[in-house]
Amino acid sequence: MKYGLIGGGPGSFIAGVHRAAIDMTRAADLVAGCFSRKAEKNRTAASSLGVAFDRIYASYSEMAEREAAREDGIDFVVVATPNSTHYTMSRAFLEQGIDVSCDKPLCFTVDEALDLVRTARDKGLFFMVTYAYTGYPLVRHARELVRSGQLGDVRVVIAEYPQDWLADRVEDQGNVQAQWRTDPAQAGISCCVGDIGTHVENMVHFVTGLEIEKISATLTTFVKGRPLEDNALIAIKYKGGAVGHYWPSQVAIGRENGLAFRVYGTEASLEWEQETPDVLKFTKKGHPLTILTRGGPGLGPEATRWTRLPAGHPDGLFAAWANIYEAYCNSLKNKIRKKTCDEPEVFPTVADGARGVKFVHDCVKSNRADSAWVDAAAPVL
Numbered sequence: 001m002k003y004g005l006i007g008g009g010p011g012s013f014i015a016g017v018h019r020a021a022i023d024m025t026r027a028a029d030l031v032a033g034c035f036s037r038k039a040e041k042n043r044t045a046a047s048s049l050g051v052a053f054d055r056i057y058a059s060y061s062e063m064a065e066r067e068a069a070r071e072d073g074i075d076f077v078v079v080a081t082p083n084s085t086h087y088t089m090s091r092a093f094l095e096q097g098i099d100v101s102c103d104k105p106l107c108f109t110v111d112e113a114l115d116l117v118r119t120a121r122d123k124g125l126f127f128m129v130t131y132a133y134t135g136y137p138l139v140r141h142a143r144e145l146v147r148s149g150q151l152g153d154v155r156v157v158i159a160e161y162p163q164d165w166l167a168d169r170v171e172d173q174g175n176v177q178a179q180w181r182t183d184p185a186q187a188g189i190s191c192c193v194g195d196i197g198t199h200v201e202n203m204v205h206f207v208t209g210l211e212i213e214k215i216s217a218t219l220t221t222f223v224k225g226r227p228l229e230d231n232a233l234i235a236i237k238y239k240g241g242a243v244g245h246y247w248p249s250q251v252a253i254g255r256e257n258g259l260a261f262r263v264y265g266t267e268a269s270l271e272w273e274q275e276t277p278d279v280l281k282f283t284k285k286g287h288p289l290t291i292l293t294r295g296g297p298g299l300g301p302e303a304t305r306w307t308r309l310p311a312g313h314p315d316g317l318f319a320a321w322a323n324i325y326e327a328y329c330n331s332l333k334n335k336i337r338k339k340t341c342d343e344p345e346v347f348p349t350v351a352d353g354a355r356g357v358k359f360v361h362d363c364v365k366s367n368r369a370d371s372a373w374v375d376a377a378a379p380v381l
């Protein structure tokens with residue numbers, strides 16, 4: 001297949017991870033792009049990526065129209081630009097009948113999110129939102145353990161994503177990624193929750209299937225002069241009686257990308273950390289701790305399917321991204337070949353993205369009401 005990329009100009013961050021992951025799957029080639037709003041950077045990126053100059057576009061809208069009109073146009077587009085652009089860009093490609101992979105958070109408002117869900121659904125298009133941590137094999141196994149009932153009923157979830165890169169005003173020191181994430185016009189109504197709290201929300205939902213019912217959130221801006229929060233403490237009540245606590249932070253000195261979850265059920269518990277992704281701790285009631293490893297014994301088919309290297313050879317974040325891209329690209333290939341599958345591929349979708357947007361809004365709403373409990377049911381899709 002062929003794909004186009006929006007974003008990924010010189011000095012950018014995550015677009016390179018999208019590209020590396022897609023390359024790893026060997027499912028699609030990069031043939032078109034709008035890598036930057038600046039013409040020179042656009043051309044620099046295109047030549048370094050081997051994209052023909054007639055397929056570099058000055059704007060995403062021109063790219064959507066011209067690629068849709070081509071016989072050999074792109075099969076899907078990757079949107080890897082700041083949050084403020086996601087909605088209009090994704091919509092432009094959906095309108096042209098082009099499948100979309102967009103980064104998180106999906107968009108600014110719940111209405112926009114629902115519009116994207118419905119548009120993709122009505123047009124029969126696949127829309128992935130790159131919550132890529134769900135691609136780790138041991139996260140897949142954790143999900144299987146919960147789904148197969150081995151944890152019993154989930155009672156308590158503790159999840160966090162501490163980082164420290166915004167502990168000082170790096171947005172004043174030329175850090176582009178910090179500049180737009182702390183600017184409401186480009187990031188939206190939230191910095192910390194939108195940027196990394198959404199990963200926590202998505203991960204817990206993916207692994208446990210729990211549905212949030214109520215939220216009480218305390219969003220704090222520790223670094224003076226910053227218009228958006230850089231730390232959040234979020235208490236959760238789930239449907240069915242389970243409770244949870246989420247802590248995303250960008251000011252936690254000494255922490256890097258510490259996404260982690262602990263899930264406690266009536267029969268067992270499990271624990272996983274993103275910085276040691278090849279280890280899953282599992283404890284059955286009355287039994288000693290079991291340490292499961294990627295590629296090691298005791299894993300089910302989901303973890304085995306997404307294991308790319310033998311046990312003990314770390315493959316890391318790129319492989320997790322490649323796993324969600326492989327599932328997405330398999331779905332696209334099946335659609336192109338008009339092949340139906342009994343078991344749909346598992347990748348994070350636009351519906352997950354909508355759930356994330358609603359979560360951000362509920363956290364902000366609760367915080368504005370002095371951390372009052374607010375009804376926080378997922379949007380009806």
Ligand SMILES: NC(=O)c1ccc[n+]([C@@H]2O[C@H](COP(=O)([O-])OP(=O)(O)OC[C@H]3O[C@@H](n4cnc5c(N)ncnc54)[C@H](O)[C@@H]3O)[C@@H](O)[C@H]2O)c1
Nearest residue numbers: 007008009012013014035036037080081082083103104130
């Ligand atoms: N899924 C994840 O784990 C993950 C990780 C990091 C970032 N992200 C998300 O990815 C997105 C990008 O984040 P980043 O840190 O890579 O940002 P970045 O600032 O490093 O890169 C953004 C790129 O988009 C380009 N750009 C901006 N507006 C554009 C436009 N109108 N047309 C074309 N190009 C344009 C910029 O020139 C730049 O090349 C954000 O939404 C962020 O939340 C997701």
